[in-house]
Amino acid sequence: MSNTVSESPSSKVTRMGGASILGRIPFWKIIDEAGVLLVLIVLMAALSFDNEVFGTWFNMRLIALDAALVGIVACGQTFVILTAGIDLSLGSMVAFSGVVVAGLMTVRGLAFPEQMSPQLSPWVAIPIALAFGTLYGTLQGVIITKLRITPFIVTLGSLSILQGLALVLSNAAPVQQLPRDLRWMIQIRPEVLGVELPLPMPAIIMLLVYITAWLVLRYTKLGRYAYAIGGNETATRLSGIKVDRYLIAIYSLSAFLAAMAGVILAVRLDSGNYTNGETYTLDGVAAAVIGGTSLMGGVGGVWGTLVGAVLMSVVRNALVLYNVPSMWHRVVVGGIIVGAVAIDALRKRFRS
Numbered sequence: 401m402s403n404t405v406s407e408s409p410s411s412k413v414t415r416m417g418g419a420s421i422l423g424r425i426p427f428w429k430i431i432d433e434a435g436v437l438l439v440l441i442v443l444m445a446a447l448s449f450d451n452e453v454f455g456t457w458f459n460m461r462l463i464a465l466d467a468a469l470v471g472i473v474a475c476g477q478t479f480v481i482l483t484a485g486i487d488l489s490l491g492s493m494v495a496f497s498g499v500v501v502a503g504l505m506t507v508r509g510l511a512f513p514e515q516m517s518p519q520l521s522p523w524v525a526i527p528i529a530l531a532f533g534t535l536y537g538t539l540q541g542v543i544i545t546k547l548r549i550t551p552f553i554v555t556l557g558s559l560s561i562l563q564g565l566a567l568v569l570s571n572a573a574p575v576q577q578l579p580r581d582l583r584w585m586i587q588i589r590p591e592v593l594g595v596e597l598p599l600p601m602p603a604i605i606m607l608l609v610y611i612t613a614w615l616v617l618r619y620t621k622l623g624r625y626a627y628a629i630g631g632n633e634t635a636t637r638l639s640g641i642k643v644d645r646y647l648i649a650i651y652s653l654s655a656f657l658a659a660m661a662g663v664i665l666a667v668r669l670d671s672g673n674y675t676n677g678e679t680y681t682l683d684g685v686a687a688a689v690i691g692g693t694s695l696m697g698g699v700g701g702v703w704g705t706l707v708g709a710v711l712m713s714v715v716r717n718a719l720v721l722y723n724v725p726s727m728w729h730r731v732v733v734g735g736i737i738v739g740a741v742a743i744d745a746l747r748k749r750f751r752s
Contacts, residue, residue: 413587418604429653432716436690436704442712447714451721459717461600465586465668467713468602469494471706472661473680474687475606475613476654478705481688482649483629484697485551489540489656490684492562492679493533497662501529502672522582530659536562537655559681566674575672577606583668602664606706609657622646632698682737687712689740712736 448455473490479488522526523686536558544554588599617623625646628636637643661680666672690708693700715736719729 431686436707436711439705443714447718450746463713463717464600465602466716468606468712469661469665470680470683471606471709471710472609472683472685473658474705475609475683475702478682478688478693478700479626479650480654480700481695482626482697482700482710483647487654488555489558489562491677491681492559493655494662494665495563495657495674495678496562496566497529497533497659498676499570499575499672499674500532500665501525501663503569504528505579506575506577522579531665533659534652534656537652538648541651545647546646565676570672570674577672578667582667610706610734612700618703626650627650627698660679680703683712686737686740689744694744722727739744746751
């Protein structure tokens with residue numbers, strides 16, 4: 401005769417705990433994975449209904465342009481956060497790369513007299529700017545991994561270094577008048593049914609970046625090991641994986657994407673300036689965390705980051721449309737960041 405005593409539903413709730421049960425309910429899993437997308441859809445629908453300007457093609461292009469550059473930076477930041485790290489230098493890298501590419505292409509040059517200005521072709525200047533960014537990211541990765549210094553400290557120092565370099569190279573003034581043949585990087589005008597349809601090229605570039613990043617995370621060792629390092633770096637090392645090599649590659653990738661965003665931003669503004677992209681570091685972190693990437697590492701993905709970047713852009717656009725004073729914009733964005741971190745903590749509790 402069996403001595404097993406059946407448990408009542410209420411006793412199971414008491415034993416397992418409410419949070420654990422919520423983590424096992426498929427509905428909560430769907431909310432965890434698609435909640436931000438649902439929020440974005442509802443917000444855009446409400447704004448379109450309430451404001452006749454919001455849903456126009458012109459305004460959608462503005463949102464796409466704004467989201468594209470933050471999105472590219474946030475994509476690289478996502479890789480770093482997945483490893484339980486953080487890169488605070490990305491906004492400064494945007495400014496530095498923009499100053500470098502503008503200085504190499506224009507008459508005024510990089511803190512040189514006009515007669516010494518290289519005035520290179522865009523097809524030479526752009527790879528040089530991207531290479532500088534990538535090499536600096538590699539240097540950061542080497543310092544973090546070989547000297548065992550926390551990423552927060554190294555990238556915080558780099559934030560100041562890159563800002564200073566951008567300031568010195570530009571002589572504290574915008575480097576303007578970039579070549580006009582680079583305007584294709586801002587907008588293309590394909591014909592659809594005989595009608596020109598202006599498309600924001602940065603958004604197209606961003607989508608290509610995200611598709612590539614998703615493939616890397618899903619199908620390559622770099623992607624798999626990024627999750628493994630963030631989940632448990634010690635166990636990953638003990639399993640024989642060369643963790644340092646992959647961390648260096650991830651910081652290089654992050655810097656490369658920030659440099660790419662800096663080049664595009666300089667072309668869009670027709671100016672390389674040491675103040676360009678100064679908010680992109682926090683915006684990138686916010687987009688990643690809003691999209692479900694855990695600051696503890698090992699959990700997240702790039703598509704959620706893309707949704708987070710678009711959500712941030714929609715909020716900013718709505719603040720402008722409703723004439724909210726610009727001094728309040730950072731307050732709202734800061735509140736979103738704090739809220740995203742709080743949601744990340746709740747997600748972690750539900751997963752446990």
